[in-house]
Every structure is written in structure tokens, then in C-alpha cells.
Amino acid sequence: MNYTQTLEFLFQSLPAFETKGATAYKPGLERITAFCRHIGNPQRNFFTIHVAGTNGKGSVSHIIASVLQQAGYRTGLFTSPHLQDFRERIRVDGEMIPKQKVVNFVDKHHDKMVELELSFFEMTAALAFDYFAQSDVEVAVIETGLGGRLDATNIIVPVVSVITNIGLEHTALLGDTLQKIAAEKAGIIKKSIPVVIGEGDVRYNEVFEQVAAANKSKVIYAEKVFSCQECGCREGRQHFCMHRMRDDRKFEVDLDLTGNYQRHNILTAAATVDFLHEETPLTISRRAFLEGTRDAAAITSLAGRWQKLGENPLVVCDTGHNPHGIAYVAEQLKATPHKELYCVIGFVRDKDLAHILPLLPRDAHYIFTQAQTERALPAAELTAKAAIYGLRGETIPEVPAAVAHARELAAADDMVFIGGSTYVVAEAL
Structure with a gap:
């Protein structure tokens, strides 16, 4: 197979949550x-940092990898989903996995993948582990796909686990309360392996504490290690104190993610970096x-996080x-100077619109x-x-046409926002 044929096999033959939704979700580590x-x-050939969470895990993974x-250190980075190129998911020192490496791996292991009925994500995770080992990676940052406890990445034994935050998402698969979702994310906590909690909350901290205690693992709340002000x-x-x-100790940090x-x-x-330096062999x-941090997005090629696509009008x-992420987007929209606001938005079917749309x-x-x-x-x-929530406008099904129309409508001092879905953003880039 050539690269195009290989991708067709991966996307069409292996069930992928990104395209099929819940019907493609195959929990379990067997x-x-x-x-x-x-x-x-x-996956046993290099140090790993395991990152889970409802939101922010992509940004956190990229920042840690950049540092x-x-x-x-020769650094591997495994994230999902991709925006434009499948190979974005697997990087070594910021460079995407070569096309031929993908082809060779699938050719070599095709029969076993079919025999085991691997999901798309399981195959992708295994490909990343194999490529990192072949590339003599010293440390890899591994982002979970969905949840944690039964996620395919959970076969690794990291030097530290990271849970960014907990919000309501994929409730049909992970649970319909913050506590249930926290329990699934807490499944990445391994015996005697510390866990960093990015955003603690009294509603679910006890879940982390109980799982960590059962595993004799130390819980590190980021907000008790550092304080941070914009x-x-x-x-x-962005400039942080x-x-x-x-x-x-006080110091200033710049970040090219806005x-x-x-x-x-x-x-x-x-x-997380503080722990790695103080308590692991990593210096x-x-x-x-x-x-x-200053050049995290540039070094690791991270896109789609409050990314500016144009000026006069400002296009972001x-x-x-999800509700947790859209709440932050709404805050950012309110804080960004503009006259009129044009929003190009689209969602996938399984999103909790009853809790998302009122936030906009x-x-x-x-x-x-x-x-x-x-899934759209x-x-x-x-x-x-x-319209039920008072949000009114017009309907243009094709994303590029919708973005072009918004740009035409907006004056120089207006703002155009594009979002609601990773897939919408991917088509806008």
C-alpha cells in the first residue's frame, strides 16, 4: 500500500471515534x-508523562513537550485528534512521523490489527509507541484519547500522571456527573506514581484523593505549587507573573499560546515540569x-487554540x-475588544447543546x-x-463559505469567531 491507501485502510477499516462517534468506542486494554x-x-523503552483531562490536555502536553x-531531550509527543494531517498526532522533536513510517508499520502488522479488531485509536497509539522507540526518544508526552481508565494509552507506566481538569463531556461513555467522569480520568493514576491535578475542585477532589490513596500515590495540586497571574x-x-x-521565588513567563x-x-x-526536575532523573x-513556554506553539506546531487567523477584522x-471549554471561549470573547461579533459555529451530534448554547x-x-x-x-x-436560546443568524452548511461570508459582513473593527468543533476549525485553517 502507498500512503493514501494506508490512510484509507485506517479510516475505513478501523472504527474511529472521530468519525463514527460512540459506536466506534472500544473501551478496555486487552x-x-x-x-x-x-x-x-x-512503550517501555522511554520515560513517559501521561496527560488526561476534559480540556487543556492538548495545550499542556504541547507545553511540556516543548520544555x-x-x-x-529527544521528545515524543502523542496527541489527538489531528486538524489537517493524520501525522500531527505523532511527533518527535516537533516533526511529524514520516509517511513511509506509517505505511511500513501498517504493512508489517496489518494482519494482527485485523485479527485483534483494533480500533483506529489503538492502532495509532501503538504506532506512536513503536515510532518513538525506533527514534530513540528519551521521554514522551502521551495524551489520552477519551477518559483514562480504559483508554488505550493507559498501558504505559509514566513517571508522572497529569489531570488538567474535569468537565461534563462524553457523559454517555464516561458518566453523567463530575464525580463519575473524575473517576474515569483518575484511572490513569498508577501505583506509587504521583499525579498532578491542574484545576482542583471541591466537587471531585475527593475522587482523586481516594484513588491516589489506594495506589499510594502522591497528589500534587498545581495551584498549591505555583500561583499565576496574567x-x-x-x-x-501572553505574559505571566x-x-x-x-x-x-517569583519569575515571569511568556507563552505563545493565547x-x-x-x-x-x-x-x-x-x-509538572517542577516535579520532573525535582523528583525524576530528568534535568x-x-x-x-x-x-x-515562550515558543511552545511554534516548537510543537500546535494550532487552533485561540489562534488569530486575520486582522481588520480580527478573525480567531x-x-x-464542550460546556467547560465553551465557557472559557465565551469569557475570552467578552474580554476581546470588538464592535460587532460574527460567530461561525458548528457542532457534532453528541454535544450537550442544552448546556453549551446558553453560554454563547x-x-x-x-x-x-x-x-x-x-458526526456533524x-x-x-x-x-x-x-433559536430556542436566542441565538439568531443564518445557515451556510459549508464551512469555507460560512467563514468567507462572515469576513464579508464584518467591518475592520468587528470580530469573527470560528469554533464549536475541532472539525469546523480544521476546515477553516
């Missing part, structure tokens, strides 16, 4: 365990941390797609759209649902 045993358990690269912008980057509690919610992510990443200097996209600004002009995926909620249906 298949990935058997397959990784078949390929020699490559590790600046510290001189201090404006510097050279086009940070304070490490234990020694009263959006007010990044304050939580830089705090989580800082606490990470203050300089490496500052350089890694963001991949926030009612004074915006909406252009309802839908991405080219089977039809734009006309979204238009009708949005």
Missing part, C-alpha cells in the same frame, strides 16, 4: 496490550522552561467544544455551519436549536 506485546512493548525539547502581553505573547510557593484560559494550562505545565533548567478560531453571547450574529464528518450536526438543525 487489545492494545496484546498488540503491543506482539510488537515488543515499545523537554529545550532541555535537550500580566499583559509582551512581543505578541508566577510565584513558586515553597521558596517564595487565550485567558491558558493561565490554567501554564500553571499545570509548570507544576530541566529554568532557561529551558522559559524558552519552551478555537477548538473548545446573544448579541452576536451567527452563521451556523457543519463540518464534513458523519446538520446546520439547519443547529439553527433551530440555537
Whole structure:
């Protein structure tokens, strides 16, 4: 098979949650365990950092990976989903896995994948582990796909686990309360392996404490290690003033990821890096941390996080797609200077619109759209649902046309926002 044929096999033959939704979700570690045993358990060949959470896990993973690269370590990074290129999911030192490596892996292990009935995500995780081992990666940052306890990535034994935050998402699969979802995410906590909690909350902290106690694992709350305040912008980057509690050390950090919610992510990443430096064989200097955060998006090619796509009018996209994420987006929209606001939005069918749509600004002009995926909620249906919550506008099903129309409507001092779904953002980039 060539690369195109290989991708067709992966997307069409292996059930993928990204395209099929819940029907493609195959929880359990039996298949990935058997397959990784078949390929020699490559995930055991390097240090790993395991990152879970409802929102922010992508940004946190990229920031940590960038810092590790600046510290001189050959660094693997596994994230999902991708925006434009499948290979975005698997990177070594910021570079995507070569196409031929994907082809060779699938050719070599095709029969075993079919025999074990691997899901798309299980195959992708195994491919990442194998490529990292072949590439002599020293440390890899591994982001969970969905949940934690039964996620395919949970076969790794990391040096530290990270849970960014807990919000309501995938409730049909993970549970319909914050506590139930926290329990699934807490499933990445391993025996005697510390866990960093990015955003603690009295509603679910006890869940983490109980799971950690059962595993004799230390719980590190990021907000008890550092405090962090936004201090404006510097050279086009967000500027933060940070304070490490234990020694009263204060320092300033720049981050090339924008959006007010990044304050939580830089705090989580800082606490994780601090632990790695203090309590593991990894050595990470203050300089490496500052350089890694300053250019995190550039070094690791992260896109779609409050990303500016144009000026006059200001055009911004963001991949926030659940109540927790949309709440932050709404706050950011309110904080961003503009005259009129035009929102190009689309969602997938399984999103909790009853808790998402009320969060969006009612004074915006909406252009309802839908991405080219089977999971997309039809734009006309979204238009009708949005009207119930006082959100009005027009319907343009094709994302590129919807974005172009918003740009035409907006004056120089207006703002265009594109979001609601990773797939909508991908088609807008």
C-alpha cells in the first residue's frame, strides 16, 4: 500500500471515534496490550508523562513537550485528534512521523490489527509507541484519547500522571456527573506514581484523593505549587507573573499560546515540569522552561487554540467544544475588544447543546455551519436549536463559505469567531 491507501485502510477499516462517534468506542486494554506485546512493548523503552483531562490536555502536553525539547531531550509527543494531517498526532522533536513510517508499520502488522479488531485509536497509539522507540526518544508526552481508565494509552507506566481538569463531556461513555467522569480520568493514576491535578475542585477532589490513596500515590495540586497571574502581553505573547510557593521565588513567563484560559494550562505545565526536575532523573533548567513556554506553539506546531487567523477584522478560531471549554471561549470573547461579533459555529451530534448554547453571547450574529464528518450536526438543525436560546443568524452548511461570508459582513473593527468543533476549525485553517 502507498500512503493514501494506508490512510484509507485506517479510516475505513478501523472504527474511529472521530468519525463514527460512540459506536466506534472500544473501551478496555486487552487489545492494545496484546498488540503491543506482539510488537515488543515499545512503550517501555522511554520515560513517559501521561496527560488526561476534559480540556487543556492538548495545550499542556504541547507545553511540556516543548520544555523537554529545550532541555535537550529527544521528545515524543502523542496527541489527538489531528486538524489537517493524520501525522500531527505523532511527533518527535516537533516533526511529524514520516509517511513511509506509517505505511511500513501498517504493512508489517496489518494482519494482527485485523485479527485483534483494533480500533483506529489503538492502532495509532501503538504506532506512536513503536515510532518513538525506533527514534530513540528519551521521554514522551502521551495524551489520552477519551477518559483514562480504559483508554488505550493507559498501558504505559509514566513517571508522572497529569489531570488538567474535569468537565461534563462524553457523559454517555464516561458518566453523567463530575464525580463519575473524575473517576474515569483518575484511572490513569498508577501505583506509587504521583499525579498532578491542574484545576482542583471541591466537587471531585475527593475522587482523586481516594484513588491516589489506594495506589499510594502522591497528589500534587498545581495551584498549591505555583500561583499565576496574567500580566499583559509582551512581543505578541501572553505574559505571566508566577510565584513558586515553597521558596517564595517569583519569575515571569511568556507563552505563545493565547487565550485567558491558558493561565490554567501554564500553571499545570509548570507544576509538572517542577516535579520532573525535582523528583525524576530528568534535568530541566529554568532557561529551558522559559524558552519552551515562550515558543511552545511554534516548537510543537500546535494550532487552533485561540489562534488569530486575520486582522481588520480580527478573525480567531478555537477548538473548545464542550460546556467547560465553551465557557472559557465565551469569557475570552467578552474580554476581546470588538464592535460587532460574527460567530461561525458548528457542532457534532453528541454535544450537550442544552448546556453549551446558553453560554454563547446573544448579541452576536451567527452563521451556523457543519463540518464534513458523519458526526456533524446538520446546520439547519443547529439553527433551530440555537433559536430556542436566542441565538439568531443564518445557515451556510459549508464551512469555507460560512467563514468567507462572515469576513464579508464584518467591518475592520468587528470580530469573527470560528469554533464549536475541532472539525469546523480544521476546515477553516
